[in-house]
Amino acid sequence: MQDALLERLRTAVGSANVLTGVELSPYVVDGRTPEAAVFPGSLEEVAMVIGLAAESDVPVVPWGGGTAASVGTPAARAALVLGLRRLARLVEHEPGDLTATVEAGMTIAALQAVLRGRGQWLSLDPADAERATLGGVLSADASGPRRHLYGTARDLLIGVTVVTADAAVVKGGGKVVKNVAGYDLPKLFIGSYGTLGVIVEATLKLRPVPEDERLVALRFARLKDAAAAVRALLASDLIPNAVELLDATAATALVAGVAGDAPGLGKTLAGAPPATPPPTGALLVVGFDGLPEQVEWQCAELARLAAPHGGRDAAPLASEAWPRLAAAARAAFPVATAMMAFDVLPTQVAELMEQGAGVARARGLQTAWAAHAGVGAVSAALFTDGEPREPGPVAAVLGEWREMARAGGGHAALEWAPLAVKSQVQVWDDLGAAGRIMQRIKAQLDPKGILNPGRFVAGI
Amino acid sequence: MATLTSGRKTVLRRELEAIVGPGGVLSDPDELLVYESDGLTLFRALADFVVFPTSAEQVAAVVKLAGREGMPFVARGAGTGLSGGCLPAEGGLVLSMMRMNRVLEVDYANQLAVVEPGLVNLHLSWKVGPKGYYYAPDPSSQQACTIGGNIANNSGGPHTLKYGVTTNHVLGLEVVMPDGEIVWLGGRTRATPGYDLAGVFVGSEGTFGIATKVVVRILKKPQAVKTVLAVFDVIDQASAAVSAIIARGLVPAAVEMIDKLTINAVEDAFGCGYPRDAAAALLVELDGLRVGMDAQTERIVQACRDAGAREVRTARDETERALLWKGRKSAFGAYGRVSPAYMVMDGVIPRTKLPYVLRRVNEIVAAHGLRVGNVFHAGDGNLHPNILYDPRKPGDEARVVEAGAQIMRVCAEVGGSISGEHGIGLEKIDFMPLIFSAADLAVMQRLKNAFNPTGLCNPGKVFPTKKSCVEVGPVAYKPHAIEETGLAQRF
């Protein structure tokens, strides 16, 4: 990066808030080091930074907590990292309206702590809440187990302030929960990975904190039996807030722990550890919330409903399990070789998990699978067991997985893989005609292509 | 668009008939007359043709023809919209989707259905009802409005407080783009990679293309439902009760409010059992598990009593419940019994500002010498002040429009929005600058350009346009009294 630009950036945000050289190591992605990392302290400063970058034709990568920073096709050029961590205020919280306006750099955990103190919460529970920021979670459309009942960002975001590629400050939506004035711009920015604008502020719908909440784990000898139980659960009158299906590998890691990683959930409310399923089995973890009598009744009903399908040893899980569930597949291995995320129909979940594991096993690779079974969101971690291997077999497995999802009308995205694998496997599905529309939208909003270029779908 | 000569019209008619069949084209002025308005008769615009396609391919062929001729086009459902959204503002083609009205597929295991856009909203719930499912977005006009229309306006209804609006229940759409290409936006899975194209299409008021198939979510019917009617002598108390209910940690399925004028109109029409002398009535509905429902209902009853309710009733059975809701859902039409005409306003405000805004609304309307009936989705702050007037009384129409404009300003002032459900359409174009800056509108325009670069798909809607020079349209121009006083503009 030219020194002139660096100087102007330092002037704009203050020298202390511009990182260069060795300080940039946390911001290396796919082996590429950014030009610099800049941390503006206000909305105006964000606009200034983008303006400066655009002038000099330097790409900009918005950065929250970095939890999803490695998702995407490897970038062609080094970019300017625009960190949002200094914009971290809760701007407004209106408990009577159940809405809050929050700056993008606030972590989810920090936000929840403040809200819960007032008896409310944001019903979004992605992994790494301590690090993940609101802006990042929205841009990556991250979510967790409670999306089963409470939906994802698109069901919670009602207003957004972004800085666009031409350094303009633009607001979409509003502060009210129901709003059809103009186009639904907030939807556009969710899951857009910062390619259309940098989110600086967001207004969200909140919920009252439920009086009681409980997680129940049931063990199954066979994954297909667990899937049958899920079907029965979804067709029943029960209202779970989470329906998690874990294969044996992921389940064992959750319950018994993984060497060198977080300890297992040995302790439960009742004192006895939940049993882990056999190697071909599965763990079904279901969450309920509401009035204590409602939670009680539903837990009992669940056991009754699951029994004919072989669901055994119903055991409550400690609340520490919640954040672990959000990344259960990944946590199964000390360091996964590759992570893939799928969106399929709920009825296809179990088959994908089983066949996917089989495909990997055939090439001598281990896998761990976890799914939000009620919404068809599946996560798989691939492990090569020790020394790094040739990327070939890994790429082949990932390719077959993608094809399995596509055959059912679903999608696959490569969330993490080493550069060698990424060079052989596309991160994103081919989106066809829809992808061309997305390219046109990108061309309209960021004609110079400076916002996170080359990393997203359809070559965006 | 230049006027069509009759010769050209005949040629085009034959081409259109070749696409949709001989019974599928209207071009006779007498038959076009009934298509000049939607549910809002304040605006009229005559089309050159109305066509009735029966497949996506036919829609695509018609759209391509329109593109070739430089002819604007717009899709129309049942025409129950209240913002003039489906009017052919610049002439051209109207594509009535009413003959594409089938349920194509229902997948109960995955809780979704694939339907055609001309399907009546309530008919979908009827279809999946026997198996214990329903389609959640329930606008008051659901017995007549179509899924396609719901998509255009991102329609809500009383139950959006708990269940969200149309966009929260749409998984994917097959769309004919303005250039005639047939594309799938989204799909059947709960999430799709890339930009949320289905999400921005919903609520785009028919300016991005024409939906020809819709994948929607269907939900399991709740195990139990309880409906409570709370009666208040002071309207402020009713407003305050709404916030109090929410503050007790309850998220009812619906909280609806109606005022005295509305109550009386509805009682005249249907005799639903609302008390005629109340200042306001709150209809609160809870749904969910049977276990715990009584406890939650009791909390609602308490919250209403604490707010000063003089009477709180729980519907004893399904019949009573249906009757209470019937009154609420027919409120709009019932105004026809107390006034020759009325203007339905649609604004939304933060719930906590309800008492203040209601007071302002009543003041503004009274100051204009008119009456107002308020019925609305109090749970999410979506107001519908219905300003009653007599179109034969000189000046009434102008006063209505002016009062409406002031109400919109109040909504914007308190941090609300100018439309909660009905959309911007033609009606509220001039109010967009109240809540959006030029930069905001510019980004929306650019988004539209990505879908509709030629601007032929439903032009003249949503965005304020420059005042155009007087153009000779199919009908001779004669300035209306309201235009002469500068209160409204042509486009």
Next chain:
Amino acid sequence: MARLAEDTRGTTAGPLALHGLSVEGVNQCVHCGLCLASCPTFAELGTEMDSPRGRIFLIKSLAEGRTALTDSTVQHLSLCLDCRACETVCPAGVPYGRLIEAAKAEIERARPGSPARRLFRWLNFGILLGHPKALALAASALRLYQVSGLQWLVRRSGLLRLLPGTLPAWEALLPSMPSRRERAPLPPYIPAEGPRRARVALLTGCVQAVVFGAQNRATARVLAKNGCDVLVPEGQGCCGALHAHGGDHARALALSRRTIEAFEGARADAVIVNTSGCGAHMKGYGQLFSADPAWAERARRFAASVQDVAEFLARTPLAGPLRPVAMTVTYHDPCHVVHGQKLRKEPRQLLAQIPGLTVVDLAESDWCCGSAGIYNLTEPEMAGRLLERKVRHVLETGAEAVVTANPGCILQIQAGLRARAAGVRVLHLVELLDRAYARSS
């Protein structure tokens, strides 16, 4: 170009009317569109002009001089069944039935059609339906046509297809004509059985008396069993309903006056009607004569005394004993009972009191069967489509019989079921009640 609507209402002097017939009701329409989903012709065609809202708009435009009675306007208005299902759902209370009747009268006045059409209407409305003797003569002729074997020949030989216009439709609708003996008129007075609770007068109708005299006799018996002295006034005939619905306004008025005169003398507590179209029309006599000072009060008083037979019988529990009728039936709501008179639960309440009877719900039970007065003769194609829809729903119930309360519906549905060789019977509600009583005596 879109523009704000001009206030054309201000430019038309006085209230809106079509040649003297008021259509002020169009101004009550707020254009909400809730009626669209309940209109059978809209469901079939999807075009706004074939919906109530569209037709109201056309009528308004006609009255304001914005449009004229072109072929297409006439066609769309003529396609209206006048079933008034829209009135049931209209929250603004638009009196649609009166509006469409005024429109049809205006069509007859301004565009009476071809000589053949005018002849048909004169024969129908002027001769047959105006004069009971003419109807009886026609009935005898038709009976001869049937018992002589000519009908069998005509139907089997395919000669039917060669007949012009709507004659084949007519032919298909013909029920078995009763013999002269069966057509004998009711006695003028039938005493109550047991303690007398009311004194009622019975409308025997026109087509009803000739074709379905058995139903009139059953009605009288059931009423007598329920404590009624039944009077059958002389000098009654057609009540004018078919004429009003068919656009012959002048004759409708004349026949209505004759009916009022015939019944006034009976001084009954109530005038009982077992045919839905007649009941609805007669209840509207007050509005029909509202502009006539000589008749307004008389008509209003008379109208207030008119009751549908189910409405009357359902006020109190039926007098016993009723013997079991072991049948599975389904109920079709005639339009002018359910929409025209707002009587939905009364017939069902009566059916529920017949022991041994299983009643299955009929889908779209309150949707028009296509009979609609003489609509099935003037608009056979649409009538056929709606009949098809109705027959499909009936067969879906698996019932042995369809129960209803209108001769037009009975003829229409019977023809439809016969064409499908379905073996399902069509009965009038009073026939079932009569059967339940007959078994006990």
